[in-house]
Amino acid sequence: MKEKLSYIGRSLPRKDALIKAVGAAQYADDREFAGLLHAAAVRSPRPRIKILSISDARARRLPGYVTLVTYRDIKGVNKWPVVMQDYPFLPEKEARFAGETVALVVAATARAARKAAALVEIKYRELPFVEDPLKALEKDAVKIFGDDNVISSFVIKKGSVDAALKKAAYTAEGEFSTNYQVHAYLETQGAIALPESDGGMTVHSTTQCPFYVLDAVAAALGIPYHKVKILQTVTGGGFGGKEDVPALVASHAALCAAKTGKPVKLIYGRKEDFQSMSKRHPGWARVAYAADKSGRITACRVNYVLDGGAYSTLSPIVLWRGTVHAAGPYKIANVDIKTYAAATNKVPCGAFRGFGQPQVCFAQESLIDELAEKVGMDPVQFRLKNLLEPGDRTVTGQKLNSSCGLKELVQTVRKRSGWDKKAKPRAAAGDVATGIGFSATYYGVGLGAKGRYLDRAGALVNIYKDSSVGVNVGNTEMGQGALTVLAQIAAETLNAPYESVKVEEVDSSKVPDSGPTVASRTTLMSGNAIIEAAAPLRERIFKTAFSLLSAAGADASKKMVAAGGIFSMGGKSVDFRKVVAECWFRRLKMSEQGWYAAPRTTFRMEDGQGDAYVIYSYSADAAEVEVDLKTGVAKVKKIWAAYDVGRIVNPRLAVGQAQGGILQGMSWALYENLIYKNGIMVNPNFTDYVIATTADKPEYDITFIEKPYAGGPYKAKGMGEVPLIGVAPAVANAIKNACGARVNSVPLLPEKIWKELKKVAAR
Amino acid sequence: MKQSTSPFVLKCRVNGVSMERELPSSRSLLEFIREDLGLKGTKEGCGEGECGACLVLLDGRAVNSCLMMAVQVHGKELVTIEGIKGRDGGLHPLQKTFMAEGAVQCGFCTPGLIVASEALLRRRPKATLEEIKLGLTGNLCRCTGYEKVLSAVGKARKIKK
Numbered sequence: 001m002k003e004k005l006s007y008i009g010r011s012l013p014r015k016d017a018l019i020k021a022v023g024a025a026q027y028a029d030d031r032e033f034a035g036l037l038h039a040a041a042v043r044s045p046r047p048r049i050k051i052l053s054i055s056d057a058r059a060r061r062l063p064g065y066v067t068l069v070t071y072r073d074i075k076g077v078n079k080w081p082v083v084m085q086d087y088p089f090l091p092e093k094e095a096r097f098a099g100e101t102v103a104l105v106v107a108a109t110a111r112a113a114r115k116a117a118a119l120v121e122i123k124y125r126e127l128p129f130v131e132d133p134l135k136a137l138e139k140d141a142v143k144i145f146g147d148d149n150v151i152s153s154f155v156i157k158k159g160s161v162d163a164a165l166k167k168a169a170y171t172a173e174g175e176f177s178t179n180y181q182v183h184a185y186l187e188t189q190g191a192i193a194l195p196e197s198d199g200g201m202t203v204h205s206t207t208q209c210p211f212y213v214l215d216a217v218a219a220a221l222g223i224p225y226h227k228v229k230i231l232q233t234v235t236g237g238g239f240g241g242k243e244d245v246p247a248l249v250a251s252h253a254a255l256c257a258a259k260t261g262k263p264v265k266l267i268y269g270r271k272e273d274f275q276s277m278s279k280r281h282p283g284w285a286r287v288a289y290a291a292d293k294s295g296r297i298t299a300c301r302v303n304y305v306l307d308g309g310a311y312s313t314l315s316p317i318v319l320w321r322g323t324v325h326a327a328g329p330y331k332i333a334n335v336d337i338k339t340y341a342a343a344t345n346k347v348p349c350g351a352f353r354g355f356g357q358p359q360v361c362f363a364q365e366s367l368i369d370e371l372a373e374k375v376g377m378d379p380v381q382f383r384l385k386n387l388l389e390p391g392d393r394t395v396t397g398q399k400l401n402s403s404c405g406l407k408e409l410v411q412t413v414r415k416r417s418g419w420d421k422k423a424k425p426r427a428a429a430g431d432v433a434t435g436i437g438f439s440a441t442y443y444g445v446g447l448g449a450k451g452r453y454l455d456r457a458g459a460l461v462n463i464y465k466d467s468s469v470g471v472n473v474g475n476t477e478m479g480q481g482a483l484t485v486l487a488q489i490a491a492e493t494l495n496a497p498y499e500s501v502k503v504e505e506v507d508s509s510k511v512p513d514s515g516p517t518v519a520s521r522t523t524l525m526s527g528n529a530i531i532e533a534a535a536p537l538r539e540r541i542f543k544t545a546f547s548l549l550s551a552a553g554a555d556a557s558k559k560m561v562a563a564g565g566i567f568s569m570g571g572k573s574v575d576f577r578k579v580v581a582e583c584w585f586r587r588l589k590m591s592e593q594g595w596y597a598a599p600r601t602t603f604r605m606e607d608g609q610g611d612a613y614v615i616y617s618y619s620a621d622a623a624e625v626e627v628d629l630k631t632g633v634a635k636v637k638k639i640w641a642a643y644d645v646g647r648i649v650n651p652r653l654a655v656g657q658a659q660g661g662i663l664q665g666m667s668w669a670l671y672e673n674l675i676y677k678n679g680i681m682v683n684p685n686f687t688d689y690v691i692a693t694t695a696d697k698p699e700y701d702i703t704f705i706e707k708p709y710a711g712g713p714y715k716a717k718g719m720g721e722v723p724l725i726g727v728a729p730a731v732a733n734a735i736k737n738a739c740g741a742r743v744n745s746v747p748l749l750p751e752k753i754w755k756e757l758k759k760v761a762a763r
Numbered sequence: 764m765k766q767s768t769s770p771f772v773l774k775c776r777v778n779g780v781s782m783e784r785e786l787p788s789s790r791s792l793l794e795f796i797r798e799d800l801g802l803k804g805t806k807e808g809c810g811e812g813e814c815g816a817c818l819v820l821l822d823g824r825a826v827n828s829c830l831m832m833a834v835q836v837h838g839k840e841l842v843t844i845e846g847i848k849g850r851d852g853g854l855h856p857l858q859k860t861f862m863a864e865g866a867v868q869c870g871f872c873t874p875g876l877i878v879a880s881e882a883l884l885r886r887r888p889k890a891t892l893e894e895i896k897l898g899l900t901g902n903l904c905r906c907t908g909y910e911k912v913l914s915a916v917g918k919a920r921k922i923k924k
Contacts, residue, residue, distance in 0.1 A: 011865075013862065013863075014862070014865065014867060016867075016870065017861070017862040017867045017870075018862060019870075020867045020869075020870025020873050021854070021858040021861050021862050021867055021870075021873055021877065022804070022844065022845070022847075022854070022858060023802075023803070023804020023805070023843070023844030023845055023873075023874040024804065025870055026803070027806070027871060029803075029807070030803035032801075111794075183905070184903070184905050185869070185871075185905055186806070186808045186814060186816055186869065186871035186872045186903065186904070186905060187806070187808070187869070187871040188808075234870070235869065236806075236869045236870065236871030237868075237869040237871060237905050237906055238869075239905070269810055270808070270809040270810060270811065270813075270814075478869060479868040479869025479870065479906045480868065480906075481868070652865045653865065655865070655911075656865050656868060656906070656907060656908075656911060658908075659907060659908030659909075659910045659911070660868065660905075660906045660907050660908040661908075662908055663907075663908035663909065664905065664908075685809065685811060685813065686809055686811070686813035686814055686903065687811070687813055691903060691905070693899075693900040693901075693902075693903065693909075694895075694896045694897070694899045694900050694902070694909045694912070694913065695896060695897055695900045697896070697908065697909045697910065697913070700908065700910055
């Protein structure tokens, strides 16, 4: 029986739309405090240096200059607590990438602080550095991380790939690479630290992960957690870029505040944000697939390398997600996956929507098309023959449950895009060739086995006397719509009017550590925590409503119906406000805390077998692309996409996530090209690093196939990252379909397409 | 670069109110708006005129306030997002359609986009969707994929202020 829901599945208005539309929302830089000082970072000019001295002699002459802050001012431990703890808050002897913060200056105004930073003199000696991640792994490479430059490494092994490749009727093999992607959140990084009279610190931070900020600030200052409070400000975009690094920025602000005893604001300029904050890892993958005569995939081998940059930060976890998903969403008996994150003297890479999956997905989904061609099958038919279904096992041996609609997604996109008619190569119209390409993906929701100790979340639900409902959670709104979706979940559970529910930005002192706001886990984790907190409240409210209705003479033999904030029974009704007033009158407890811990996940390091994630979301994409045969310029005309992300809580927001993710994926696929030359980033700005604008926007066609997940809040899974992952290979496959050019490296720049076109013409 | 200390008496209208302010001639328009006037709705996204988050209306035309000096608005009419209102003093049609269509996500680009759209529709009230699409290329948004932004501006054409 389908339950009747009042708020779940409806496109209710966004809670934060009004304050954002009138310009009243307060982002980090918009907050002002009396006596506020401003900090700016002094950055390493070269890829790898031995620091000899740092002097602010010239800066001291500037009006408004306050002080220099170096590692000597760190009272706590000079190790930023992320995964491996190799990144110091401020370097002591050696700085490892151009743009790394080596010291901070504090001044009366932001402008004075920036000027002072430019006047600080670093005396240094240059050290030999590593730029290329593949060379970093060679024996004779300069060692900058451990004794082999390997930050992290994983394997998945199953069956015998060698034997299967030998026996195969068809094989396809290829090398693929993808470049960096810059998050380009419109709000740059920033934080404000306010010293408290008890030696504590309150920090306002634009962040996805207030509890990472808490860990870091407490560590840097050497004070207990209960003296640190992190308040998340309205956050102007994240996409993974505000997962780990805001903790570093906030710690720097806190060190400045601790030293001066004054509130200190540290806001990044765009250039330094490019140079020093996390990025999507450049990836390199060599992939081989084998198939038997019937077109069944029998084996997959993947060698996958990520360019981790100068410090490990999140590389181990990003690499692990990439490893688990490296073979694609297919039934494959023989698998051999080896992956490495290599250290280089460049900006440390971290989380970015898709988290290590898009890079390897580009490789394997491009190659699936090549294999289908060798087998002589249509790429969609070939996928349908091999895709995972409920009851199948993934390459890690995990058995999939019924919440897997992948084949339906593929059929939906096939139909809606008119695939069967369009897939056959079309004759070019003049200089313009049109083609269509496909991809299918899966995505493990939540942190999975490698992050399982962090995979829990808390919630606090307060129902006030006036019946307004305040909800605190530990996961953040960064633009995706968490405040709205979580309010819908709370309203639904309590039968409170949606308008009366407010979910607040995170205050680390109100809820326990709820892990990061990443891995498309917020709806699932915080949603479940809210339901747990609300359950006893719901019971009290519903019992009180029943007794009020009974007292009013309602026929108690009839079932009480609760919908849209109204309770009714046998012709009588009472609203939420009256019921809550009665609860308070009866001195019932109207505040509860909830907690949700994800089910157990496993991963055996020796062979990569285990139940890696609690549940998977799925996507299928088709891209229609026009290629100018004279110039090699590709333009995406339309993307058809279908997603199984479980029950959709708010369709309008879900479509927004889909369209935004698709465009971000397309922009990475075609345009975004961050360039390093001799260890220096050469284009850290939006003029030379191009992202998609309105003019590049394709047409979108989006469908949701809701396969309910029993463990999710109102049967939802996770949404945020899924739409980006399959876009690049769909576009690459469409270019191949249009003009025969197979481009193996992202971005799919005109010159690369043009070069391949010349090869095609020469054949 | 030496900081200019020569003060300048700036007279202009801001969001409909006449004002006079003494400030250093080296002040950027964005600094003037955010720091001197305390109007925080105008955002700095890049500081180099690339992203459109700091757009304001100067005599009805959209300008990147990060690229202008405050003294350049002398004698002119400046409107920031705080001054974008409907005729009844309530929400402007663009603000209504941005909210209704779901064109607001993280919101950091939203003030700039609304200012740009207002300038565009003032100039061409019957702009086609294609003209709107090309007219907003100077405003970067990383969240929405632009679809809902364009439909919001499209719908606002039909609403009277």
